[in-house]
Amino acid sequence: MIQSSSRPARAVALLAALAVVASCGLPRVGPTKNEIYAGSVQREGDAFVVAVNDRVTRATAVMPALGFTDDFRNAGLLGSDTIRAGDTLGLTIWENVDDGLLAAEATNSTVLEEVQVDGDGFVFVPYAGRIRAAGNTPERIREIITDRLDDQTPDPQVQVRRLAGDGSTVSLVGAVGGQGVYAIERPTRTLSSMLARAGGITIEPGIAQITVVRGDRRSRVWFEDLYENPGFDIALRGDDRILVEEDSRAFTALGATGTQARVPFETQTLSAIEAIAQVGGLVPTAADPTGVFILRNEPAEIANQVLGRDDLVGAQRMVYVLDLTRPNGMFMARDFAVRDQDTLYVTEAPFTQWDRTIAALTGSLGSAAAIADATSTLGTGG
Secondary structure: OHHHHHHHHHHHHHHHHHHHHHHOOOOOOOOOHHHHHHOEHHHOOOEEEEEOOHHHHHHHOOOOOOOOOHHHHOOOOOOOOOOOOOOEEEEEEEOOOOOOOOOOOOOOEEEEEEEEOOOOOEEEEOOOEEEEOOOOOHHHHHHHHHHHHHOOOOOOEEEEEEEOOOOOEEEEEEOEOOOEEEEOOHHHOEHHHHHHHOOOEOOOHHHEEEEEEEOOEEEEEEHHHHHHOHHHOOEOOOOOEEEEEEOOOEEEEEEOEOOOEEEEOOOOOEEHHHHHHHOOOEOOOOEEEEEEEEEEEEOHHHHHHHHOOOOOOOOEEEEEEEOOOOOOHHHHHHHOEEOOOOEEEEEEOHHHHHHHHHHHHHHHHHHHHHHHHHHHHHHHHO
């Protein structure tokens, strides 16, 4: 009697568990491979799904190049002896008489330790007057002072020295050893020497970018290229602003990968296989190596080339498919370039979802059995 009464309750509980599993979606990391294909243009979706091959790899291998423009590269070195507004000069004047114009008693020389070049580019020298210094060399200023004093004191001897000053400076900010304002002097007339003067960079060289802002123009170069290409070691100009910063590019990793996050680039170029390795590889117990997807908005010119068309206008949603199980699949992943703002998505293997279904059913059946046993016990107690 007890057995016969418990069977209907157990059956009802089992049916209820099956209904719950059938009606509720199981947890998963994202869409399946078939669901992604269902969103393709070929199936009335809005994204082009393309299998990666050698032609696609070549068409998409477009990376933004960094390098100084011609106006930066063609600027000549500043003359290290040219005086500029804000510089400081040192003057010494010898007179060939005992009682000179400038010399004190018991000496025939006058030393002007620091003479500041004013904002208009002039300096004042007693008895010589206001002299144009900016744009001249110390030798030319010596000649001017000598000529002006020659009528007032016999055979004057003049020495002009260019001291450290702020007449021509640049500012360095960002990831450098010492941020600040530095004067352009003979040893620091180029970008690399000025960076060395500031203590060098403090980030990984492979991801360091150098931006130079000159007036309303700016140009940028990779730090490594600065030394590999001597043409990028540009001459500096007064008021240049130099910024050293990390590469800001990143991609997003989702799905059955070791890490699901926004991941910054660690190198100038990044392949799909390197991106997978950078996030910890594929999850061995869950990932489907035939379903590795790269999603991006592709410019029309590249999308047309990939698809063999010429009618597309504007950015296109592209889904590139990598099958790592194919004989050359790993090579394709090695050659396919990941770009800024790409999304790397790895689907789960079909058996993973099946395991979840079985686990859910098993757990539900166990719960159903417990409910049936409890019902039977209650019925017996009644």
